[in-house]
Amino acid sequence: MKGFAAAFSVLALYLAWHAPNDGEKVPADELPMSAALAQGASEVATAGASAPLASSTASAAVTPSASVAASEQATAAAAGGSAAGTGGPAGGAGSNADGAAPMGAAMTDLVKRGEYLARAGDCIACHTADKSRPFAGGLPMGTPFGTLYTPNITPDPDTGIGRWTDAEFLRAMQKGIGKGGQHLYPAFPYTEYTRVTERDLLAIRAYLNTLTPVRYTPPRNELAFPFNQRWLMFFWNVFNFREGRFVPDPKQSPQWNRGAYLVEGLAHCEECHTPRNFTQGLSSSDRFSGEVQAGWHAFNITPDKAGGIGNWSEQDIVDYLAKGAVPGRANAAGPMADVVENSTQYLTSDDLRSIAVYLRSVPPVAGGQTRPRDAFGHPADDVSRLRGTRVAGVDGAQLFVANCASCHNWTGQGVGASAPLAYPSLIHNSAVGAPDAGNLAMVILHGVNRRTKDADVMMPGFGDELNDDQVAAITNYVTQHFGDPKATVTAQEVAKLRRQQQ
Incomplete structure (x- = not known):
C-alpha cells in the first residue's frame, strides 16, 4: 500500500506539473x-x-x-x-459553389x-x-x-x-x-x-x-467534498477521456460511418446504454449492454439475439426511434420516451437507418439472458376466478383488473388490436419480459407521456393512488402472467424506486 501511495503521488505531481507547462495541443x-x-x-x-x-x-x-x-x-x-x-457533416450551410448567395x-x-x-x-x-x-x-x-x-x-x-x-x-x-x-x-x-x-x-x-x-441562474450544484473540487x-x-474527432473507417460503408458518427457523437447513446466503472467512466468492454439510470434500465441494444435487439429488424429500430413503439416488441417510456419525443423522431429516415446499421454491427453482449425480452407472455383468465369471490389482502389480479384492464384488457392483450393508437399488449413486451421488473414498476409509478408526430401517448401514473405493496403486487402479477415469471419486485424495492429523482 505504501508503494502504491508513493507511485500515485509521483503520478499526481507529474500531471500537476504537466498541465500548466504543456502548451495546448491543436488537434x-x-x-x-x-x-x-x-x-x-x-x-x-x-x-x-x-x-x-x-x-x-x-x-x-x-x-x-x-x-x-x-x-x-x-x-x-x-x-x-x-x-x-x-x-x-457535409451539409450545404455556409457553402456556395458560385459564391453569389x-x-x-x-x-x-x-x-x-x-x-x-x-x-x-x-x-x-x-x-x-x-x-x-x-x-x-x-x-x-x-x-x-x-x-x-x-x-x-x-x-x-x-x-x-x-x-x-x-x-x-x-x-x-x-x-x-x-x-x-x-x-x-x-x-x-x-x-x-x-x-x-x-x-x-x-x-x-x-x-x-x-x-x-x-435571464435565469440555475441553482448551485450540491456535491459533497471532494467531488465539488x-x-x-x-x-x-x-x-x-480521449479527445479527438470522429475518424471514418474506410473498410465500412458511408451509411455505417454516418451511423457511427451519430451514435458515438451527438446522440451519445453510450451515456445511458453502457455500464460504468467505479469512477463512473464508461466501461469499454461492455459497450451498449445496458445500464440503470435514475431507476430506469436503459436496455441492452447490442445485436445479441437473447440479451439485446438481435431479433429486431433494421426497420424495427427505425420505427422505434421515429415513433417510440414497435408492436409486439417495445414501447418507449421514461427517459427513452423523452429521447424519442425531443430528438430521434425529428431525424431523417436516412440518419435513423444509418443508426440501425451501426447498432447491428457492434459486438453482441448476452448479459446472461437466454431468451429475448419480447418472447414472453400468454393471455390471462383470472377475471373468471375473481368473479363472485371475496378477495382478502393485497391481490395482484384484483388490482390489475381494477386499475389496468380497461386499457390493457383483462387478458393483457391490449385494447384496439393493431390500430395505430391501440393500447399496447403486455404480451411480447420487452419491459414486461425483462429479467429486472424495475422498468415495469417505474411505468406503474410514473406512467408514460410520449408525444410524437404520429400520436400523443399517455398512461397515467399510479404512484399517488397505490402504495408500495400494491405497486409490487401488480408488477409481479404482470410479469408472472405476461412476462418473465422470474422477474419480481418487493415493496421495499418499489419504495426505493419511488424515491429516485426523475
Missing part, C-alpha cells in the same frame, strides 16, 4: 486560423448583442467552410452527410442545420427544467456523488452563453473546459461530443444564438 483537424476566425465571429456578435446575433451566425456560416473544409471533407463524406437543413440565406441554412443537430444531441432535454424557459437549464441530475444542475445555454449575456466566443464553445464541447477554464463534469457528455466536427458544433452554436435569451476532473479525464 489535426483544427487549424489555428479557424479558431481565430471563430473567436472573432463571437466578438462581433457580443458587440451587437441587441440584435438577434445575426452577425455571429453569419460569420460562423463562412468560418468553417473557409478554414477546415479540407480537413473535414473526408470525414463528412464518409459519415454520409445530408444536404443543408438535414444535419449532415446572399449572406442571409447562408445564415438561415446554417441555423436550420444547427437546429437539426441540436435535436440529434437532445440538448433541450437536459437544459430545460421548466418548459416555459427552454434551454435555460436548472434541471437536477442525480449522480452517486450528489446533484448537478444543468446550465443556461440561451444567449443571455449574464446568465447564459451570450458572451462565450465560438472558440470557448468548441473547447467546452470537445474538451470539457468551461469559459473560465474550469473542468466540466462528465454529466455533460463532452466525452462523446469530442468526436463531433467543428463545422457541426459551430452550426449548433449558430442555432443557439437565435434562441430567446432567458473541479480540478479533480483532471485526473478523471486521464483515465476516462
